[in-house]
Amino acid sequence: EPEVTQTPSHQVTQMGQEVILRCVPISNHLYFYWYRQILGQKVEFLVSFYNNEISEKSEIFDDQFSVERPDGSNFTLKIRSTKLEDSAMYFCASQILGTGGTEAFFGQGTRLTVV
Amino acid sequence: AQTVTQSQPEMSVQEAETVTLSCTYDTSESDYYLFWYKQPPSRQMILVIRQEAYKQQNATENRFSVNFQKAAKSFSLKISDSQLGDAAMYFCAYRSPQGGSEKLVFGKGTKLTVNP
Numbered sequence: 001e002p003e004v005t006q007t008p009s010h011q012v013t014q015m016g017q018e019v020i021l022r023c024v025p026i027s028n029h030l031y032f033y034w035y036r037q038i039l040g041q042k043v044e045f046l047v048s049f050y051n052n053e054i055s056e057k058s059e060i061f062d063d064q065f066s067v068e069r070p071d072g073s074n075f076t077l078k079i080r081s082t083k084l085e086d087s088a089m090y091f092c093a094s095q096i097l098g099t100g101g102t103e104a105f106f107g108q109g110t111r112l113t114v115v
Numbered sequence: 116a117q118t119v120t121q122s123q124p125e126m127s128v129q130e131a132e133t134v135t136l137s138c139t140y141d142t143s144e145s146d147y148y149l150f151w152y153k154q155p156p157s158r159q160m161i162l163v164i165r166q167e168a169y170k171q172q173n174a175t176e177n178r179f180s181v182n183f184q185k186a187a188k189s190f191s192l193k194i195s196d197s198q199l200g201d202a203a204m205y206f207c208a209y210r211s212p213q214g215g216s217e218k219l220v221f222g223k224g225t226k227l228t229v230n231p
Binding site: 003040041042095101103105106 | 119148152157158159162165206210211212217221222223224
């Protein structure tokens with residue numbers, strides 16, 4: 001069964017360092033998302049990506065964040081200069097369509113720890 | 116902005132019994148979509164059930180059903196004949212048909228424990 005895969009499963013980085021979180025969405029999906037969950041908090045939307053451009057981003061997704069689909073299969077989230085408060089579980093998701101009832105398929109998540 | 120509230124951080128149920136997980140939401144829209152996602156330990160979130168707001172009939176998927184009360188903005192999940200494999204975090208989510216990105220707005224989740 002096709003699934004969304006994320007790597008690495010856990011990443012520890014020093015404050016101020018750049019990190020890249022990687023996701024391979026399901027191959028025929030067209031809409032891609034990043035969400036994050038700080039421990040004990042809600043899962044929060046970060047950004048959506050369609051047709052090789054950002055379609056929506058939240059206020060969390062500031063200039064330190066960027067997304068890319070460099071090769072038609074990977075979908076990456078880059079944090080340029082990590083802060084302690086970026087420590088969270090980051091989830092990638094993909095959907096085949098953008099219509100409201102469409103199921104979003106999620107990856108297992110990357111736990112990012114900033115020290 | 117829409118918000119989703121899950122007031123039960125943790126719930127437990129005996130195997131074979133029935134449990135109901137609560138979810139309320141706040142929106143000014145009349146048409147929208149609601150979802151319950153399940154996240155087993157160390158696994159990805161998977162869709163359990165979805166409901167379209169314009170449909171009055173409550174959605175059902177095997178042992179999972181919802182009680183959708185549009186006026187009360189309530190969307191509870193009922194799990195019948197609970198099984199050990201139902202143990203997971205359950206997230207309620209809202210999606211607006213507006214905005215173009217179809218993002219999900221999640222609640223904080225309810226951790227369900229199933230006791231043998």
